[in-house]
Structure formats: C-alpha cells, structure tokens
Amino acid sequence: MPLRIVVGSVATVVALSLAGRRLFWLFRLIRSGQPAADRIGAAAVTTDRKGARAEVTEVIGQRKLLAWTVPGLAHAFTFWAFLVLGLTILEAYGALFKPDFGIGHWAALGFVEDVFATAVLIALVVFTVIRYRNSPGRRGRASRFYGSHTGAAWLILGMIFAVIATLLGYRGAQMNTGNFPYRPYKWSFASWLVSRALHSLGAANHGIETFFVLAQLVVVLGFLVLVAYSKHLHIVLAPFNIYFGRKPDALGPLLPMYSGDHRVDFENPLDDDNFGRGKVEDFTWKGLLDVSTCTECGRCQSACPAWNTGKVLNPKLIVTELRDHLFDKAPALLSGAETAAAMRPLVGTIEQGGVIDPEALWACTSCGACVQECPVDIEHVDHIMDMRRHQVLVESAFPAEAASMLRNLESAGNPWGMPASTRLAWAEGLSFDIRVVGRGEQIPDDVEYLFWVGCAGASDDRARKTTVAVAELLHSAGVGFAVLGPLETCTGDPARRMGNEFVYQTLAQQNVTTLQSVGARKIVASCPHCFNTIAREYPQLGGNFEVVHHTQLLASLVADGRLVATSAVDSSVTYHDPCYLGRHNKVYGEPRDVLAQVPGLTSTEMPRCRERGFCCGAGGARMWMEERTGKRINHERIDEALALDPDVVATACPYCRVMLGDAVKDRQSDGSARADVEVIDVAEVLLRSVRGPGRGASETAS
Ligand code: SF4
Ligand code: SF4
The missing domain is CATH 3.40.50 (Rossmann fold)
Known part of the structure; x- marks a missing residue:
C-alpha cells in the first residue's frame, strides 16, 4: 500500500478518535443538565424554539454576524468558504488513491474553489488587523477580546492559513504534474499562480504534490481536533444552539421558573424543587449548551452598559466562567468523582471561591444588549435572572437597598x-x-x-x-x-x-x-x-x-388625523430608545414617527440607537440599587446625548425619564450641560404641538 494512503489513513483514525472522544464527552456533559421543557416537547416544536428556519437565516445567512459589517463579512466568507472547500478536502482524500481525482472536470468548480480560498486569505488579513488593533494589550478592558483566550484565537487563524496554503500548494503542484482535474488551469487562478512559482522545480513537483496533499489532510484533521478542544467548538455547537434557541429571541419575557420538567408551583412546591440555579448542574441542557457554544468574540461585552462603565459584570465572562466551571466539574457530574470544582459556590466572592461574583450578578440591568449582539444566540439574561432567583429565594442574598x-x-x-x-x-x-x-x-x-x-x-x-x-x-x-x-x-x-x-x-x-x-x-x-x-x-x-x-x-392617532400637531416646536431633539420598548419589544419606529410629525422639531440620532441603544441604567431592578462602581450608566448615556447639543432628550419610558433627568441635572450642576436642556417623554413633545405653546403637560398638570 502506498505510504501516502497509510499516513492519510492513520492521521484520519487518530484525529477522528480524539475529536470523537471529546465530542461524546461533551454530549454526555450537556445532556446531564436539567430538562428544557420549553425546547423539546410537543408544544416546543411550534412555539418556543427557533427551529430550522434559523439555520437558514442565522447559520447559513450569518444574519447576526453581518450586523457588524467588516468582521461580519470576513466571518461570513470564511464560513461559506469552508462549506465550499469541503469539496477540496474530499478531493485531497481522493488524491490519496487516484492522483488526478476530481469531482467532475468542470473548470467552473475549480474557479469557485479558488475564489473562496482567496476570500479566506483576505478574511485572514481582516481578522489579523481587527485582532491586532483590538488586542487587550493595546486597549485594555475596552478591547472586546479582553478576557478571551487570544492565544488560541491566533493559533486558529494560523491553522486556517495552513489549510489554505496547503490547499493551494497541492493544487499548484498538481498542475505541474498534470494531475489537476479542472481544465483549463487558468480558471483556478490562485492555484495556477502557485503552479507558476513551483514550475521551475520540475520533477520535484511529484514529491511536493504528495507532501501538500498529506499536509492538507493533517492540517484539516488537526483543525478538527483543535476545534473539539477549543473555543472554536462553536463551529460544531452553534447550529444546535441556534436551532434550540428561544423563539423569536431570548428578549422580552422572562421564562417561567422551571424545576426539572415542571413549573414551580409556589403554593404547592415539591420537596426537591430547584428555585433558580444554585449549582451549574441546575441549568437546563440548553443552558449548558449555551455556555459551551461561546466563541469569546466579545460582542456582548462591547455592548454591555455595565462593562462599558467600569463595572465587574462582563456578559462574556459570565458565560465563559460558567463554561470553565462546567468543564472543571465534569468528572463530578459524569462519574461522581470528588473534585475541587464541585465544592465551589456558583455565586460567591473571590475569597469564597465563587464562580460568579455577586457584584457582577447584581450589576445587570437586563437591557438585553448582550443577547441582541450574540451571534450564537446565547441567552445571557435568562441565566443571570435564574441565578438571581436562587440567590433571592434560597440564599436571601441580594443588595440590601433593594430589600x-x-x-x-x-x-x-x-x-x-x-x-x-x-x-x-x-x-x-x-x-x-x-x-x-x-x-x-x-x-x-x-x-x-x-x-x-x-x-x-x-x-x-x-x-x-x-x-x-x-x-x-x-x-x-x-x-x-x-x-x-x-x-x-x-x-x-x-x-x-x-x-x-x-x-x-x-x-x-x-x-x-x-x-x-x-x-x-x-x-x-x-x-x-x-x-x-x-x-x-x-x-x-x-x-x-x-x-x-x-x-x-399616538403614532396611529397622528397617522389617522385624529391628533394634529399644529404648532411649531422649534427645538432640536434626540430620542433615547428604552430597552424594554426597543430591544425587548422591537418598537423603534413609532416614537420616531410621532416626533417626525411635530413641526419645527429637528431630530438627530445618537451613535448608539435602535437595536444598539444604550441603557439608562434602571432596568433589572437597578432603579432600586446603588451604583457604587465606575461611571454611572445614566451619566454615560446623557453624555452621549449632550454631545449632540440637543434642546430636548426625548424618551418613552418613565424609568428612562427619571434616570436621564437626574443625569442631566448632574451635568447642569457641574456646568457641562446647558441649563435649558430637558428630558421629557415623546407624548409631552407631541402635546406641546397639539395644544400650542405654553400649554405643555407640565403646565396642564400643575
Ligand atoms: S443584559 Fe445588559 S447589563 Fe445585563 S449583561 Fe447583558 S448587556 Fe450587560
Ligand atoms: S456570549 Fe455570544 S457575544 Fe458574548 S462572547 Fe460569547 S459568543 Fe460572543
């Protein structure tokens, strides 16, 4: 048997064994979680989980990744390329047995494969620039990769480069030995350029071809093993996590409190009911799948109002700390082994050896920005609230001021x-x-x-x-x-x-x-x-x-002509999206429609608006808790608004009105805001126009 077949076969068996072992271990670990009654079951099929449609839009279509144009396009082309380049892996296996093996002999196929191989090389340059410019070493906690395993990420980029380099290497050599299956060669333009570079080596191209075919397979198989043991596990898990994700998304309502496969009945609780999540094994299998799927991309943390204002809370680290703890505790969960991890409290300070810092748990405003951004549909808010439930209902441990x-x-x-x-x-x-x-x-x-x-x-x-x-x-x-x-x-x-x-x-x-x-x-x-x-x-x-x-x-009454905004309100306005109106319920247009109908009003958007709106700091019951660490969230938001020099900051939520109203007062007293800047509701702006000058809500109320 030729040596190339032996080497290729041995490498395949070893890699599949290593990756398979890890994936089976992971399957058992995730399955050890509690039932997710809302995701699997007769009702779940049509109601609570996203299902196959999301595979098309989010996995194949890369919808959420493309919300960030440059890294999104780079990721999308890399993903699509690996779907197409699966054919070249098949070709490399075929070449072990038949040197001129091809999937048909169409020049167009060779062209498409080279287009995607080239796209991956361009994407790698983009990823490298993004990772360098946003490296934690350069940007500290402002980097979205802060706290991520950056070494593993660079290794993966290197592996992807090696996949493409060995691919072009064996295809270029194949052209020189006459084994390349797709003619004319020039259609496979990138491989053809490599063939020109190797052409002067003459007969040595036979050895080069064998070397690169084997190298291609070894690199691909090594990549498979690395994926199974690293954060790139998301390549395997993301399609499942998205399929079983909450429909339409994990925003809006919180889930009822489940224990096992039933909702907790507070009037008749069972003796062994779980109240929230007090241990990692209290999470449902969907929760365990969630944390195992994290790509450590940091999109969630870059949007988090708590992290952006210097708090301990970082939604990415919540997820990765749960995942690391789950993996550490696996021997205890799967075989009852006694491990140090099994003794750690799920929520506790560093001194207590806790997995999740209580300060982080209570810093969440439940704004949903993390859920909105996450490309693999991790349900951060549900997990945070489930851990809070245990802290409140079982441990009676929560910020004293909220009592x-x-x-x-x-x-x-x-x-x-x-x-x-x-x-x-x-x-x-x-x-x-x-x-x-x-x-x-x-x-x-x-x-x-x-x-x-x-x-x-x-x-x-x-x-x-x-x-x-x-x-x-x-x-x-x-x-x-x-x-x-x-x-x-x-x-x-x-x-x-x-x-x-x-x-x-x-x-x-x-x-x-x-x-x-x-x-x-x-x-x-x-x-x-x-x-x-x-x-x-x-x-x-x-x-x-x-x-x-x-x-x-109000928007429909204005549209129907039942409310007519007649008087000019000569002011500049910027609208703040309340999280529970915008992100959680997708109401973005109507408040803006109302403002657009008011004559004299000029609207300007803040940089963080609509889906990317920045919280006022009051949600998640934070309205009733002290904010002791970092910059106040309402100050961060009002500074963004004041940078536009508006006369009016309009909103559509009483919490936002109070938080931003307080913040503007603080800025007025420190001299950084004009004394006449107002924070009012969209309804009050409309009333000024409907009723005429001097007859606003405040006047009519007094
Ligand atoms: S819900 Fe908002 S505050 Fe809470 S972790 Fe997510 S982004 Fe941060
Ligand atoms: S939780 Fe989602 S958004 Fe955050 S780092 Fe992980 S994959 Fe990225």
Whole structure:
C-alpha cells in the first residue's frame, strides 16, 4: 500500500478518535443538565424554539454576524468558504488513491474553489488587523477580546492559513504534474499562480504534490481536533444552539421558573424543587449548551452598559466562567468523582471561591444588549435572572437597598411604597374627568382602552407629567379610555427582575384576575416595563390582552388625523430608545414617527440607537440599587446625548425619564450641560404641538 494512503489513513483514525472522544464527552456533559421543557416537547416544536428556519437565516445567512459589517463579512466568507472547500478536502482524500481525482472536470468548480480560498486569505488579513488593533494589550478592558483566550484565537487563524496554503500548494503542484482535474488551469487562478512559482522545480513537483496533499489532510484533521478542544467548538455547537434557541429571541419575557420538567408551583412546591440555579448542574441542557457554544468574540461585552462603565459584570465572562466551571466539574457530574470544582459556590466572592461574583450578578440591568449582539444566540439574561432567583429565594442574598423595594411591593403593591389611594393624584387639576373602573364594575362599552398608568406614572412627579400628557392626548383625539386607579397594582416587573418570582407571581396573578374581572381587552401602557410584562409575561399566567405602548397608539392617532400637531416646536431633539420598548419589544419606529410629525422639531440620532441603544441604567431592578462602581450608566448615556447639543432628550419610558433627568441635572450642576436642556417623554413633545405653546403637560398638570 502506498505510504501516502497509510499516513492519510492513520492521521484520519487518530484525529477522528480524539475529536470523537471529546465530542461524546461533551454530549454526555450537556445532556446531564436539567430538562428544557420549553425546547423539546410537543408544544416546543411550534412555539418556543427557533427551529430550522434559523439555520437558514442565522447559520447559513450569518444574519447576526453581518450586523457588524467588516468582521461580519470576513466571518461570513470564511464560513461559506469552508462549506465550499469541503469539496477540496474530499478531493485531497481522493488524491490519496487516484492522483488526478476530481469531482467532475468542470473548470467552473475549480474557479469557485479558488475564489473562496482567496476570500479566506483576505478574511485572514481582516481578522489579523481587527485582532491586532483590538488586542487587550493595546486597549485594555475596552478591547472586546479582553478576557478571551487570544492565544488560541491566533493559533486558529494560523491553522486556517495552513489549510489554505496547503490547499493551494497541492493544487499548484498538481498542475505541474498534470494531475489537476479542472481544465483549463487558468480558471483556478490562485492555484495556477502557485503552479507558476513551483514550475521551475520540475520533477520535484511529484514529491511536493504528495507532501501538500498529506499536509492538507493533517492540517484539516488537526483543525478538527483543535476545534473539539477549543473555543472554536462553536463551529460544531452553534447550529444546535441556534436551532434550540428561544423563539423569536431570548428578549422580552422572562421564562417561567422551571424545576426539572415542571413549573414551580409556589403554593404547592415539591420537596426537591430547584428555585433558580444554585449549582451549574441546575441549568437546563440548553443552558449548558449555551455556555459551551461561546466563541469569546466579545460582542456582548462591547455592548454591555455595565462593562462599558467600569463595572465587574462582563456578559462574556459570565458565560465563559460558567463554561470553565462546567468543564472543571465534569468528572463530578459524569462519574461522581470528588473534585475541587464541585465544592465551589456558583455565586460567591473571590475569597469564597465563587464562580460568579455577586457584584457582577447584581450589576445587570437586563437591557438585553448582550443577547441582541450574540451571534450564537446565547441567552445571557435568562441565566443571570435564574441565578438571581436562587440567590433571592434560597440564599436571601441580594443588595440590601433593594430589600425595601420588595417590602413595599408586598405591603403596598408599589415599589416606592405609595399607597393605592394616591394612584389617581396625577389626575387632579385636569380639565376633564378621568373614568375609573371600580371593583366589581365592567369596563363600559364606549371605553376602547384601559390606560395602565403604572407605579412610576402614578407616583413619580416627573413620570406623572407623561401620564397627564398621554391622558390629554387621548382625550383630544376622542379615544374612550379609563383607568383602574386604586385597583391597579405593580405589574411585578421589578420583583421578577430582582429574582423574586414569588412576589412577582403574587402581584401578576392579582392583576390578571383584576383585568379579567373588569373585562379588559385593549390596554395602553405608558411604561415599557408594564407593557412588556402585561403583553408578554401575563400570558404565562393565563392573562391574554391586546396591549400597546402609548407611542404606538399616538403614532396611529397622528397617522389617522385624529391628533394634529399644529404648532411649531422649534427645538432640536434626540430620542433615547428604552430597552424594554426597543430591544425587548422591537418598537423603534413609532416614537420616531410621532416626533417626525411635530413641526419645527429637528431630530438627530445618537451613535448608539435602535437595536444598539444604550441603557439608562434602571432596568433589572437597578432603579432600586446603588451604583457604587465606575461611571454611572445614566451619566454615560446623557453624555452621549449632550454631545449632540440637543434642546430636548426625548424618551418613552418613565424609568428612562427619571434616570436621564437626574443625569442631566448632574451635568447642569457641574456646568457641562446647558441649563435649558430637558428630558421629557415623546407624548409631552407631541402635546406641546397639539395644544400650542405654553400649554405643555407640565403646565396642564400643575
Ligand atoms: S443584559 Fe445588559 S447589563 Fe445585563 S449583561 Fe447583558 S448587556 Fe450587560
Ligand atoms: S456570549 Fe455570544 S457575544 Fe458574548 S462572547 Fe460569547 S459568543 Fe460572543
């Protein structure tokens, strides 16, 4: 048997054994996770997982990667190239047995293969420049590769180069020995150029051909082994992770609290129920697949408001630390071996040997930027919230300052502790009556919308102005609406994002019952957190309502001519996307549509807008926690807005209004912002135009 066949066969058997062993180990490890009832099961097929369609758009189409144009194109061409170049690997195997083996003899195939080989070489240059310019050594924590295994990444780039170099080497030599299957040779332009360089070596090309064919196979097989043992495991796992990803994405609602294959019933919990994730083995197999799939690309951390303002939290490191801990703990999980990793607390300080720093866990604003950016659909927010659930419900370990918020929710149904009797205070002084649906009453037929005011809209002085503006606009447009007044209680969003699922469910169930009892069908909410909770989380409790955000309703009223913005508002404005309206619920256009209808207004976008909008810092119950480390997130955001020198920073969320309002005041007091810059809601801007100068919401409210 020729030596080349022996070498090729031995290398193949060794590499497949090593890679197969690792992949089987990984399969067993991931399968050791808890059931993911929402991803596999009769209901999951059509409801909760992305399925095959995402394989086309996200895997083949590289949709999320292409959101970053230059690295996205480089990655996409490398990915597509490896699909095409799979044929050349087949050809190299064929050449072991038949030196002129080809898949047909079409010049076009040789051309296409060379086009993609060349594309990979160009992509490698792009990757090298990106990695050099963004190296942690040059940019510190501003580098998206900070904390990534950069050595392994360079090795992979070297291996990819070796794959292409050996490919062109054997094809060039084949042209000189007459074994190249695709004619005319010049169509395979890159290989032909190599053949010209090797031509002067004459008969030695036979040896060069054999060497490069074997080298090609050894490099490809080595790459396979490296993939199985490195972060490039994502090449194997990403298609599965995307297939089983949450549909349409892991934003918007949080998942119900599962233990094993059932939802936790707080009224009748089972003895062995898990409350959140307190150990790595408490994660579902989908969670374990998630963390094993991370490519360490750092796109998540580059978008994270916490990391960008100097906090400990880094979503990439959350994922990679969970993955490293999972792998360290594997002997204990798979064979019951006693390992040091098995003794580490999942959440704990460095001194405690913890895997995840509590400071990182509590720094998350649940803004969803990490989920939005992740090219392999890792569900960071779900994992962070699941770990919070365990910390709150089992360990009673959470930031002390948030305790009063939880107590207020339990005692008053309002995170600020305002009694239900004050829920209608915003309506005092209005020139028309607000209809209130009382206990035991039904919403009258001539009332089209139930206006969900929300705790901030009822309790906070600034947010009340938005509430008034929305009410005035609905009244002006002749929209029949009513409110629940004292019957309304917190939706439970702050408790749920804190991890207190028990308090959330208590409040949520109470609201669902109330809404059903008054016959609510159409609801307009002025708070994106309430909007998200009622529209997308209450269905988990059987509450199904048609919910719109006030900017959506106002945009349609303007479009229908029921609201006419007549007076000029001669101001420059920049719009801040609230995370729970934008990223979590994809409402980007309507607030901008409303602003666009206001005469005299000139709008400018901040660099980080729409899907890339930067959080105000209040979500994830951060509104009720101290921000002790780094720059304040609201300062970072307002600085971005103030750089445009606007008269108005408009938003569509009471949390954002308060956070950015506070930040602008801070900047005004340190002299870095004009005294007349305002932070107001889109509704207030519209009201100024509808009602004319001097009749804004603040005036009508006072
Ligand atoms: S949700 Fe936002 S704050 Fe939390 S880790 Fe992701 S990007 Fe960071
Ligand atoms: S979690 Fe996703 S975005 Fe973040 S580093 Fe890993 S693959 Fe990249």
